Amino acid sequence: QVQLVESGGGLVQAGGSLRLSCAASPSGRTFDSYGMGWFRQAPGKQREFVAAINWSGDRTYYADSGKGRFAISRDNVKNTVNLQMNNLKPEDTAVYYCAANPAGGISTTPRSFNSWGQGTQVTVSS
DSSP states (O other): EEEEEEEEEEEEEHHHHOOEEEEEEEEEOOOOGGGEEEEEEEEEEOOEEEEEOOOTOHHHHEEETTTTTTEEEEEEOOOOOOEEOOOOEEEEEEGEEEEEEOOOOOSGGGGGGOOOOOOOEEEEOO
């Protein structure tokens, strides 16, 4: 599994930007063998998919809610995955989680991910 630590959350006004980062400490296999994803969970709602990137970083996939506004990237030397979020909206307010997918590819379903970070709060004010 992978130990994951998110950072970069905070309070921002609508229309603003935030860059979330996730630092990975893998055990038993290298970081570049994992697909990575970002999910979010708002109060009273189920955890939902935000974005995913495959092991090499040459494939990405986004939920409709983030297309054109969010960008996921990874650095397999630094063992990090980032989520750049632009033009933020109040409905983006949630706890954002980084997760690792041992199959290495793209997935949008939480059950594909076997390691999760503790989450970072993003609050967008109107």
